[in-house]
Amino acid sequence: MEDEATREAVESALAKLDLDAKARLLQGQDMWTLPALPEIGLGSLVMSDGPVGVRGVFWGPDDPSILLPSPTAMAATWDPELIARAGVLLAQEARRKGVHLLLAPTVNMHRTPVGGRHFEAYSEDPLLTGAIGSGYVHGVQSGGVGATVKHFVANDAETDRMSVDNIVSPEALREIYLAPFEAIVRDACPWAIMSAYNGVNGTTMSEHTELLRGVLRDEWGFDGIVVSDWMGTRSTVGAITGGLDVAMPGPQSVYGELLVKAVQNGEVDESVVDEAVRHVLLLAARVGLLEGAPAAVAEFPAVVDGREIAREIARRSFVLARNAEVDHTPVLPITPAESTVALIGLAARDARVLGGGSAMVFPETVVSPLDGLTAALPEGTLSYHVGTVLSEDMGVADRGFTLRARCLATDGSLQRELPMADGNIMWMGNLPEGVDYPSLQTIEILGTFTPELSGPHRFGTKGIGQFTLTVDGETVFEGEQTLESFDPFEMLFGSPKDRAVVELEAGRPVEVALRYEPMKMEGSPIAIVSFGLGHLEPQRDPEELMAEAEAAAAQADVAVVVVATTDKVESEGFDRTTLALPGRQDELVSRVVAANPRTVVIVNSGAPVEMPWRDDVAAVLLSWFPGQEAGSALAEVLTGAAEPGGRLPTTWPATLADCPVTEVTPTDGKLVYTEDLFIGYHAWDRSDIAPAYSFGHGLGYTTWEYEEVDWDGEAVTVRVRNTGSRPGREVVQVYLAPVDGDPSRPARALAGFASIEAAAGETVTATVTLPKRAFEVWEEASRTWAYRPGAYDLTVGGSSADRPLTLPIEAAV
Ligand code: BGC
Numbered sequence: 001m002e003d004e005a006t007r008e009a010v011e012s013a014l015a016k017l018d019l020d021a022k023a024r025l026l027q028g029q030d031m032w033t034l035p036a037l038p039e040i041g042l043g044s045l046v047m048s049d050g051p052v053g054v055r056g057v058f059w060g061p062d063d064p065s066i067l068l069p070s071p072t073a074m075a076a077t078w079d080p081e082l083i084a085r086a087g088v089l090l091a092q093e094a095r096r097k098g099v100h101l102l103l104a105p106t107v108n109m110h111r112t113p114v115g116g117r118h119f120e121a122y123s124e125d126p127l128l129t130g131a132i133g134s135g136y137v138h139g140v141q142s143g144g145v146g147a148t149v150k151h152f153v154a155n156d157a158e159t160d161r162m163s164v165d166n167i168v169s170p171e172a173l174r175e176i177y178l179a180p181f182e183a184i185v186r187d188a189c190p191w192a193i194m195s196a197y198n199g200v201n202g203t204t205m206s207e208h209t210e211l212l213r214g215v216l217r218d219e220w221g222f223d224g225i226v227v228s229d230w231m232g233t234r235s236t237v238g239a240i241t242g243g244l245d246v247a248m249p250g251p252q253s254v255y256g257e258l259l260v261k262a263v264q265n266g267e268v269d270e271s272v273v274d275e276a277v278r279h280v281l282l283l284a285a286r287v288g289l290l291e292g293a294p295a296a297v298a299e300f301p302a303v304v305d306g307r308e309i310a311r312e313i314a315r316r317s318f319v320l321a322r323n324a325e326v327d328h329t330p331v332l333p334i335t336p337a338e339s340t341v342a343l344i345g346l347a348a349r350d351a352r353v354l355g356g357g358s359a360m361v362f363p364e365t366v367v368s369p370l371d372g373l374t375a376a377l378p379e380g381t382l383s384y385h386v387g388t389v390l391s392e393d394m395g396v397a398d399r400g401f402t403l404r405a406r407c408l409a410t411d412g413s414l415q416r417e418l419p420m421a422d423g424n425i426m427w428m429g430n431l432p433e434g435v436d437y438p439s440l441q442t443i444e445i446l447g448t449f450t451p452e453l454s455g456p457h458r459f460g461t462k463g464i465g466q467f468t469l470t471v472d473g474e475t476v477f478e479g480e481q482t483l484e485s486f487d488p489f490e491m492l493f494g495s496p497k498d499r500a501v502v503e504l505e506a507g508r509p510v511e512v513a514l515r516y517e518p519m520k521m522e523g524s525p526i527a528i529v530s531f532g533l534g535h536l537e538p539q540r541d542p543e544e545l546m547a548e549a550e551a552a553a554a555q556a557d558v559a560v561v562v563v564a565t566t567d568k569v570e571s572e573g574f575d576r577t578t579l580a581l582p583g584r585q586d587e588l589v590s591r592v593v594a595a596n597p598r599t600v601v602i603v604n605s606g607a608p609v610e611m612p613w614r615d616d617v618a619a620v621l622l623s624w625f626p627g628q629e630a631g632s633a634l635a636e637v638l639t640g641a642a643e644p645g646g647r648l649p650t651t652w653p654a655t656l657a658d659c660p661v662t663e664v665t666p667t668d669g670k671l672v673y674t675e676d677l678f679i680g681y682h683a684w685d686r687s688d689i690a691p692a693y694s695f696g697h698g699l700g701y702t703t704w705e706y707e708e709v710d711w712d713g714e715a716v717t718v719r720v721r722n723t724g725s726r727p728g729r730e731v732v733q734v735y736l737a738p739v740d741g742d743p744s745r746p747a748r749a750l751a752g753f754a755s756i757e758a759a760a761g762e763t764v765t766a767t768v769t770l771p772k773r774a775f776e777v778w779e780e781a782s783r784t785w786a787y788r789p790g791a792y793d794l795t796v797g798g799s800s801a802d803r804p805l806t807l808p809i810e811a812a813v
Contacts, residue, residue, distance in 0.1 A: 009293035010281040013040040014274060022277045023259040028250030031429020031526055032057045034280070041291025042284055047227075047248070050104025050148070051120065051136075052354055052627060053361030054093040057430040060362065061421035065093055066306035066628065067363035070355055070606045071106060071132075073317035073624035075122035075649035076698070078731045078753055080135030086313060087139020087147070089304040094145040100287040101146040101192055103358075107133045107180040108156045108196075110607075110650045111679050112661040114576045116158040119355040119606020119625055123649035124680025124695065126176050127750050130183030132649075137188035144297030146191035146287055149184050151229055152205060152216070153177050155196035157664035157671075158575045162232070165199040167672040173200070174778035174785075175677060178211075182220055191224040191283050195244060197232045203242075206233045212243030225279045230358075236262045245276040249429060249526060307629060314633030319622040319646035320699040321692075322614065331598050331618035333640025333701060334558055336377050342556035343373055344387040344549045344592060345585070347564035347604045350399070351630045355606045357572020362421060363628035369562050369602065372631025376639055383556065387549035387592070388542060390566050390583045393495045394460045397423030397535040401512070403447035407434075410441040420445065423514075423533030424462070429526045437520075437527040445514040445533050454506040455538030460496035463531025466517040469499055472510035476500035482519075495568075496534025542584065546591055554595040560638065561592050564604035570625075575664045579610045579656045589613045602634065608652045614692055622646070640701060647698035647731045647799070651684055654692040660684065681800045682746035694801035696750075702728035702760065709796045709805040713812065716768045718796050718805070722758040729757045730798060732766040736774050739791035739808070745777070748795070775811050789813040
């Protein structure tokens with residue numbers, strides 16, 4: 001616990017609460033908040049997702065947030081200090097929105113690239129995950145806002161995530177899956193941890209006494225709150241005795257009245273409830289919500305420019321995987337005044353800036369690659385071509401639509417009118433101010449649509465309830481969508497249903513209106529309004545689109561193709577079944593490179609994809625989900641104004657079939673982590689198959705020579721020289737391999753890393769301190785970390801596959 005004043009304030013507040021109030025405080029009063037208890041001077045604690053922005057309590061664009069690059073991108077910077085600055089920005093956003101607890105970071109592991117939320121986690125390596133996560137938590141909390149490290153533990157895939165029991169050996173659990181949580185608790189003292197939906201080794205995580213109480217609190221000394229994942233609790237007694245402090249959301253959960261009854265029945269001792277309340281009060285004190293207790297941070301650190309940091313992280317995260325020479329010069333960077341550029345790909349115009357699910361936030365603006373390059377390149381040197389569509393499914397109305405929503409009560413009075421960023425409404429729990437759920441009768445989406453193309457436009461509806469759709473003055477659909485089979489994910493994130501086709505003329509604006517009467521879920525404790533207007537523009541002949549892109553590529557000096565995944569590929573809620581790019585994008589790349597050898601491919605995905613053409617194209621730049629400043633960062637990097645600074649935080653396989661771990665579907669409710677300690681580069685190291693790009697790989701615009709490595713018993717010093725003609729930044733990686741190591745264990749592991757910057761020709765020294773843990777393994781028999789003295793090989797380089805220097809060392813007994 002903290003200082004005396006805080007301790008006293010917490011104890012005196014606790015002493016004033018009766019059982020009823022305590023039990024109320026331990027559950028949500030709604031989707032995102034805990035109740036205020038004015039009788040003890042306690043304000044209401046507000047929570048919000050994370051991790052790439054702060055959505056706030058509404059799911060919608062009316063209170064936008066800065067959108068940072070995906071967590072995979074953050075990890076690709078290999079720079080905990082930069083990510084700490086991102087954390088300060090997030091705290092600033094949280095404070096602006098009245099949020100006290102951010103539901104981030106996600107530090108589950110990249111066990112396999114098919115994991116649907118891969119984009120939302122950092123890395124396949126626990127050391128890197130822990131370092132980036134610690135930076136993030138430290139930054140957020142230095143702004144006086146709590147961070148919630150999630151999902152504790154082993155929520156590494158989405159299939160049956162509510163019920164799956166992950167069977168993990170004690171060694172893998174400690175050394176891989178718990179390791180980042182442990183590092184973050186030790187180094188950054190998070191104020192909250194979120195328990196996972198899944199079970200581990202037979203016990204569901206919201207009731208896992210051994211891990212929540214034994215490991216997290218008793219062993220590691222965690223003093224924050226343990227909050228459940230949303231609707232991730234199973235039983236009252238199991239949760240409270242297991243160590244879960246707060247059940248979310250509310251107002252109906254396993255706590256509240258049920259907890260009162262459990263105490264009254266004698267199933268739970270009130271002291272156990274008190275302990276949980278103490279944790280909540282301490283958190284409230286830290287964030288400044290408890291009268292009489294000083295907030296942990298009295299003054300906010302310096303104001304952070306959100307757009308600038310979003311751009312900095314994006315360019316520092318882009319991984320230049322390949323940059324081949326064409327006519328004796330690397331194809332990147334492009335010299336703007338000397339080159340004409342054909343920009344190709346739907347995602348160049350409609351950038352995929354973030355992954356799907358609870359991690360979604362609504363940015364005020366998005367700079368697409370097309371916007372960014374248009375601004376950066378001299379007029380008349382850039383042309384744009386779609387090339388191919390990614391999917392022929394109807395999407396939500398967006399391009400060309402200007403829409404607003406009107407909420408009407410049963411008596412026809414207007415409750416609220418709001419602007420909309422696109423045709424989608426998704427309100428859960430907290431409705432916009434002025435909207436009263438019980439009396440809400442109708443919502444209208446109204447506005448104009450100006451088509452870009454003449455021809456048959458398809459319109460659709462999304463959601464459950466009664467719809468009337470009017471386009472250009474004509475009612476084109478009237479009908480009801482009933483609850484066929486209830487799948488909440490489908491309802492919230494599914495595709496719209498095709499309802500009508502209307503011939504429209506390019507450039508002529510038409511009025512559109514979708515009138516909706518929601519079907520309210522009787523008995524649902526949470527108010528949910530989720531519906532939308534769908535649209536699909538006339539589909540151009542696919543051959544014609546490809547041919548146009550090929551012709552443009554042939555004429556330009558450089559072709560830049562942006563390929564991407566879609567929200568049907570990378571999202572919370574489901575795992576991936578393929579790593580292939582959707583649609584005909586592979587064919588597009590192959591045809592473009594056949595037309596122009598100077599082809600640069602930008603891969604806009606949060607996680608690995610297959611790139612069968614990767615050795616044929618001149619350059620491959622992995623841009624992750626780059627956040628709202630996607631295009632401005634990309635323009636800086638392509639034109640050489642900045643270096644692409646990223647290194648892979650996870651191995652990119654050539655094909656899914658090559659991947660060491662692909663199984664995410666449980667059998668009889670159990671998913672056995674049969675690979676044990678061998679995920680990521682540990683597994684690739686022992687396989688005969690080479691990946692497309694190794695862990696740690698990434699090029700810049702200069703070259704490096706690793707000259708010398710030394711070790712003084714604690715720190716490794718590495719002398720590197722910039723042998724190119726530009727200044728640059730290198731991530732020096734240190735791997736440690738026991739000589740004659742146990743063959744049932746990975747041959748070597750990342751033991752530390754450091755970034756250095758050097759001017760052309762300059763020699764600099766990187767210093768990497770090796771933690772004691774690098775020489776330890778988990779010994780289950782004694783339930784301790786066992787130090788392993790003796791002979792090791794220290795290998796050093798710019799990626800796990802390229803380690804030019806080796807130093808034999810002896811770890812002291
Ligand atoms: C996710 C959490 C998230 C929560 C609240 C859950 O579905 O697993 O990561 O914080 O929803 O949105």
